[in-house]
Amino acid sequence: MHNFELVKPTTIADAVAALSGEDAQALGGGQTLIPTMKQRLAAPTTLVSTTGISEMQGVCVDDAGRVCIGGATTHATVAAEAAAHYPGLAALAGGIGDPAVRNRGTIGGSLANNDPSACYPSAALGSGATIVTNSREIAADDFFQGMFETALEEGEIITEVKFPVPQASNYQKFLQPASRFALVGVFVARYADGVRVAVTGASESGVFRWSEAEAALSDSFAASAIGGLxxxxxxxIGDLHGTPEYRAHLIGVMTGRAVAAAG
Amino acid sequence: MTTVSMTVNGKSVSGDVEGRTLLSAFLREGQGLTGTHVGCDTSQCGSCVVHVNGAAVKSCTLFALEADGAEVTTIEGMANADGSLGTIQQAFQDYHGLQCGFCTPGMVMSAAALLKDNPKPTEAEVRHYLEGNICRCTGYHNIVKAIMAASGQDVVAVAAE
Structure with a gap:
């Protein structure tokens, strides 16, 4: 890997200042970025670590009842601390990667990377979450813009993610066992005003909402409601792990399982 | 070069590192603690697992400077004070939990992290927790038996999965 300077700010303001430099990049837990840099697919001259910023850490509930997670909060912390407030989200976080990866990887890093097979984008989109950055708030529906593409501007970092808590939710991941990413993953969340269904791992455009299933499940929240869809x-996506037809089929299967498990 | 300082196995250490120096390289090449193995270097295999401030992490996917000021425990810190094998290490020996031994440091460190949070895990929980540690020799059965034994539980014939 090419060398770089590692900066460890303790405030969001200092991090944003450090990111204004040329070829500077934010570093969350590094569980994707460090392997990418080893392959020389990324070669920033400055890495700005967000893990030392205390105002970007932790899980809390705001006055509107939303679960608010600091951008530098690890998957392990979300799995433990969000369980009482939003069990579907906590269970998703507890299934990412493996225990050692969950102790380092962060929600902000995962969402900013927007890997088409990552778990977290489906939770954010499936919950209609709000992505908070150092400069603005972005609705999840506007945030994900295709494979590895997001609405984030250069030097903009995710400081917090706000999740409205559904009445019922569940995430079902068909595991790609070597990478532990989702071959197909479906997050289903039932809110008072309707059901949201977000699919990861399947599309060449990254995470997306399955609107036909949302309409059917909003009428009847049962796995049988999507039987004809x-x-x-x-x-x-078509690769050695599965054809496009296989992934398309799995979307229906995993959605049905998620609805059944959400109850 | 930047100076990094941390506590490794209870001892204060420091050294000059580059930004890109991985914690695994700092431990192995800087401190001579070659018990921490680097198998894949792509954060898949888990042979490099160490504890940083009590949490199991893959030391090949963490920069040494990120561990500045941290408490780090490696496989060398798992023996008893008199140099005899620690409980988990002894159980790996008793139950033949290794063949070539390359993955063993990571297995022991992951097992220690599991038993700290979950002192009496079920066999299924042990297997689930080890999903980030790859062993190409044993087929995992004896590793699972060793961890069950180290937790003070009966070791029954484990399920072939």
Whole structure:
């Protein structure tokens, strides 16, 4: 890996200042970025670590009842501390990668990277979460803009993510056992005003909402409600782990399982 | 070069590192603590697992400077004070939990992290917790038996999965 300078600010303001330099990049837990740098697919000259910023750490509930998670909070912390408030989200966090990865990887890092097979984007989109950055708030529906693409500007960092808590929710991941990413993952969340269904791992455009299933499940929240629906294979990822047709089929299967498990 | 300082196995250490120096390299090359193994260097295999402030992490996927000021425990810190094998290490020997031994440091460190949070895990919990530690020799059964024994539980014939 090419060398760089590591900066460890303790406030968001200092981090933003450090990120204004040329070829500076934010570093969360590094569980994706460090392997990427080893392959020389990324070569920043400055890395700005967010893990020492205390105002970006932890899980709390705001006055509107939303679960608010600091951008530098690890998956392990979310799994432990969000369980009482938003069990579907905590369970998703507790299934990312493996225990050692969960002790380092952060929610902000995962969402900013927007890997098309990552778990967290489905929770954010499936919850209609709000992504808070150092300069603005972005609705999840506007945040994810395709494979590895987000609405984040250069030097902008995710400081917090606010999740409205659903009445019921569940995430079902069809594990790709070597990488432990989702071959297909579906997050289902039932709110008073309707059901949201977000799919990760499947589409070449990254995480997306399955609107036909949302409409059917909003009418009847049961796995049988989506029995007649299918997702076209067009635009789905095809690789040695699964064809586009296989992934499209799995979307229906995993959605049904998530609805059944959410109850 | 930047000076990094941390506590490793109860001893204060420091050294000059580059930004890109991984914790695994600092421990192995800087401190001579070669018990921490680097198998894949892509954060898949888990042979490099150490504890940083009590949490199991992959030391090949963490910069040494990120551990500045931290309490680090490596496999060298798992023996008893008199140099005899610690409980988990002894159980690995008793139950033949290793063949080539390359993955063993990471297995022991992950097992220690599991038993700290969950002192009496079920066999299924042990297997689930070890999903980030890869062993190519044993088929895992004896590793699972060793961890069950180290937790003070009966070791029954484990399920073949």
């Amino acid at each position: 299918s997702v076209p294979a067009d635009g789905m």
